[in-house]
Amino acid sequence: MTWHDGWWAYAFIAIAGWLATDIWRWLGVIAGNRLRDDSEALNWVRAVATALVAAVIAKLILYPTGVLEHSPLWLRLGAVAIGAAAFFLLGRKPAIGIVTTIATLAAGLWWLGF
């Protein structure tokens, strides 16, 4: 039996997808319910949560999938660096950083003949 046979696909998604993610959300509720919002423990949880998301960000930039897998690393890092410079120099507005980065990447991909 493979994953694309009718009901089994849905059972597969429910167990390996839904249960595997919601377990952690429920544990987070239980843990979060015990944290005071000015405690040092919450400060640590906040740092770990931020670092986890940052690690996901770094992986998406350094090891992308799909079209970007074949793009040069210098282009991706360069686009992020130019976007970051625009973000810090022009009033720290997220939209400015995002648009600058994506425009740089698009220009680079086009120039490289993607």
Next chain:
Amino acid sequence: MNSEENDQSSVVWFLTGMRGLFSLPAFILMLSFVGFCSLTAQAGIPPQQVVFMTGMVWALPAKVILVSSMMSGASLAAAFLAVSLSSVRLMPMVAALIPELRTSKTPTWLLLFLSHFVAITAWVFAMEKVQAVPRDKRVAFFAGFGITLVVANMVLVAIVYHFVADFPPVVAGCLFFLTPIYFLASIWHSARHPVVYIALLFGLLAGPLFYWLAPEFDILLAGVGGGTLAWAVERLWRGRREIGA
């Protein structure tokens, strides 16, 4: 304020949360879902299953891992393990958000239900916006935003699936890159605690380091290791400043 007025104002805050659908983060997430559609269409997963997955799993990185497990013919146990490991980060994210949302009267079952709608975008959005919402209305505000965002993306996936087959490569590449760049810009922008800047920086460096050292557990190790170090550094720095002041 009597209880009827209080109920009405909860509805107003729920609707305010719903309006979050027309915000930059929601727009970027929807573009990321267009990118996810093109991934699943190329993988040959039927649209009904993609819609089901969007509602049930919600977190985009977990879905990408689930799809790649399905494509490689992984067993149920192997897929469960891979998705679980990638989703451990949801626990500290939810744990950090809950003290911002709840009051002493918020029932735990409601928080358990609402936790389903937490993924990176909703987390970043909620951590930033709830500060401006009265504390007893934050649950209504988050419910309005979180539920609307999930339902809107289920509808989006059902419609867009049929049109994504042949995106030009430059467009597909830019869609993919939007997600990490948005996370980066908005975490920096919304940070209200100094520890967040340090943790962001350490996580960015620790991610590739642990990918190189221990690729199966990289995100987890980078989060716990980088986060703990960031917390310790910020604490030391805070202690010094207090002594100096």
